[in-house]
Structure formats: structure tokens, C-alpha cells
Amino acid sequence: MSLESHLAELQRKHGDLQRKIDDAMAHPSVDALEIAELKRRKLAIKDEMQKLQAERTRH
Template sequence: MSIESHLAELERRHEALSKQIDQATNSPSADTLELVALKRRKLQLKDEIARLKVENTIH
């Protein structure tokens, strides 16, 4: 898998998590622990995307 396709997949998953977080936030029965886990995963993806972009521009 190329770096570009890997980045595209990570960005797609990041966007999907954003939508999932929005839906959970607007739900009256939102599970706080699940929401925290989703936000943590979204942040991890964002960090990984940023790291790969930096590494890709250095090499």
C-alpha cells in the first residue's frame, strides 16, 4: 500500500469517526465512555496522519 493510499484511508476513517461522534453527541442516550473512546481514536488518527505527512515530506 502506498503512503498516499494509506493516508487517504486514514483520512476517510477520521471523517467517519467525526460523523459517528456527531451522531453520538446528538443522541439522548449517548454513552459518555463510548464518546470518549471515539474522540480518542479520532485524535490518534489525526496524529498518525500528521506524522505520515511530515515523514513523507522529509523523504
């Protein structure tokens, strides 16, 4: 997988997680721990995207 396609996939996953977070927060019955886990996963993806973008600018 090329760097560009990997970044695109991570961006897609990041957006998917944001939609899941938004949906979960719209339903008061959703567990706060579930929302926290989604946010952690989203942050991990964001960190990975930033590392890859930094790597891309170095080359």
C-alpha cells in the first residue's frame, strides 16, 4: 500500500469514527466508556496520520 493510499484509508476511518461518536452522543443510553473508546481510537488514527504526513514531507 502506498503512503498516499494508506493516508486516505486512515482519513476514511477517522471520519467513520467521528460519525460513530456523533451518533453515540445523540443517544443518551449509550455507555460513556464506549464513547471514550471511540475517541481514543480516533486520536490514535489522527496521530498515525500526522506521523505519515511528517514522513511524507521529509521525502
